[in-house]
Amino acid sequence: MATNTKHIDSKKYGKALTLKDRITIEDIIKNNRALNGSMIVTLNSISDILEKDPTTISKEVKARRTPIDKRQPNYKVMSQVCNTCVKKAKCEFKQNSNIQAYLCEYYEKYTCKHLLRFPWVCNGCHKRGHCTLSKSYYNPIPAHESYEYTLTDSRQGVYMTQKEFEKINEVISSGLKKKQSIEHILHSNNVPICVTTAYTYLHKGYFNANILDTHRIAYFKGLNGTKPQNSKILKNKKVGRHYEDFLDLLAKNPDLTYTQMDTVEGVKGGKVCLSLKIVKIQLQLYFIMNDKTAATVVNTLNTIQSIIGIENYKKIFGTILTDNGSEFTDIDGIMYDPENGELRTDLYFCHPQCSGEKGSCERTHELFRYIIPKGSSLNDFNQNDFNKITSHVNSLKRKSTDYSTPIELFYAFFGREILDKLNISLIEPNSVILSPELLK
Known part of the structure; x- marks a missing residue:
């Protein structure tokens, strides 16, 4: 019996999002919003179209959306502030002109529920024209430019001045020669790099010290089998x-x-x-x-x-x-x-x-x-x-x-x-x- 199982190319499935993929994401979100702002299509549907994991799409939109607050309420006008407050329905001071809004200790800004779950943005929402809440939009072109910058910037090598690096090199190399651990050296001298980065630089030969100056990497051996012995305690x-x-x-x-x-x-x-x-x-x-x-x-x-x-x-x-x-x-x-x-x-x-x-x-x-x-x-x-x-x-x-x-x-x-x-x-x-x- 034949099954109707969709085949996904594993090689394509694992690749990063392209500009075309990002444009598709923005287009689907924009053209599939209900009148109340919710999505007509699901995240899994977009995943099937792009042949990407749903979490990849979700993380992309959340990480590269742009927050926009063009219509902030006038914090000296109580009525405008109350409309953006989570507690407005039960607040006894609601729209009380005798209270200066920006001093209200009960004020808690309301965030649209569509920004707290998929689709995470306001693209295509029918209410965005008159909505006074904070907004976020997903724009595929700036999102792709941000991705490319991150991709190249992370491969630029040591991101510090020559003088700063020489100081770090001196501190770490000196400590390793004394057989101190990387963690001890970094936290004793407030060195502004993490343990992983220090080991990466060490492996790449950036420091005067080398990997043989570390204890655990150079000398750690697997556990050998031990011969069983009888307990000598009654x-x-x-x-x-x-x-x-x-x-x-x-x-x-x-x-x-x-x-x-x-x-x-x-x-x-x-x-x-x-x-x-x-x-x-x-x-x-x-x-x-x-x-x-x-x-x-x-x-x-x-x-x-x-x-x-x-x-x-x-x-x-x-x-x-x-x-x-x-x-x-x-x-x-x-x-x-x-x-x-x-x-x-x-x-x-x-x-x-x-x-x-x-x-x-x-x-x-x-x-x-x-x-x-x-x-x-x-x-x-x-x-x-x-x-x-x-x-x-x-x-x-x-x-x-x-x-x-x-x-x-x-x-x-x-x-x-x-x-x-x-x-x-x-x-x-x-x-x-x-x-x-x-x-x-």
């Missing part, structure tokens, strides 16, 4: 501490301040980094450990508590989410205060081999690796070095925090005292370094 100790239990807690307390905990290894058998990420403010703390054992993790947490005090410890580390590594098997040691045995931390565990469940912590490890590349030994570093890393990593402006630094957010939520005690400080934006040069 199941009976994890009752009520599974990831599902953590999600339930988070659902009941959406503003909960919690920390993601992990370790970062250097070489096997050497020193290890304990990583603690305060997710709410995106601040990540790094502490060096002599080995990757459960006892060392507990001792490190106890040291942190002794430095900042138990009350501050509970505020920041009152809830911790971690993985199933063997270094986190001393659940009681992590959860309870060694001095009085009171609960200091609620501890929860991700599913085995599901590092994405604490992805915020994992993502910031990438910043750590910019400074100490993967495979490098941590044996030559001490806590002072890690404090310097923590300060620089957390002084990086980020889109996820509306371009505030994690340290600035920490100051806002918890004050300066805690980070001062941990010897962590805010670094000036142009002094942030995320490369091995930091520790040399």
Whole structure:
């Protein structure tokens, strides 16, 4: 059985509107208006005639229509103003000659409904001759000229003076040499271009720096498969501490301040980094450990508590989410205060081999690796070095925090005292370094 399906040439369907198409649009709108101003034909009908998507036609008319306000009401004559007011039917001050119209606090200008929906313009409307409302018209020739100007102007290259560009080039290239992110550089120096434009200029070779000076584009690698391993934490100790239990807690307390905990290894058998990420403010703390054992993790947490005090410890580390590594098997040691045995931390565990469940912590490890590349030994570093890393990593402006630094957010939520005690400080934006040069 034959079907009456209209075939549309896909090649023609995807092309831009021509001047002939724009003239056709204007002609159809002009000659197909009812007496009340509404359209006799539908937008889909015009779409079928031109073989263009309806949204293309709608966006064209709305974007390139010309507003005209030739007959503005005399704002000193109340009757003229009331006729253009949305509230004229119910207003008790209507046409009150004792009130100066331009001072009326209830005035709200009325907009014709045909300008708020298809056809979006007044072309062909039978009421336009005596209508006092604001009008908009679609003229195909100026519309096409506007389109051609936009088309050529967008391909003109860098739209700024040579002096302005040299200044931007100096700021961005200098920041990239220090391994700062594009977002951090732009928002720390108020550079008047967007992130996308900066990357475009970088790819085209406009800057002194090149694409290899960026971290993520140059060095990002796909995730490799990992070998499955058995959980080393006894199941009976994890009752009520599974990831599902953590999600339930988070659902009941959406503003909960919690920390993601992990370790970062250097070489096997050497020193290890304990990583603690305060997710709410995106601040990540790094502490060096002599080995990757459960006892060392507990001792490190106890040291942190002794430095900042138990009350501050509970505020920041009152809830911790971690993985199933063997270094986190001393659940009681992590959860309870060694001095009085009171609960200091609620501890929860991700599913085995599901590092994405604490992805915020994992993502910031990438910043750590910019400074100490993967495979490098941590044996030559001490806590002072890690404090310097923590300060620089957390002084990086980020889109996820509306371009505030994690340290600035920490100051806002918890004050300066805690980070001062941990010897962590805010670094000036142009002094942030995320490369091995930091520790040399």
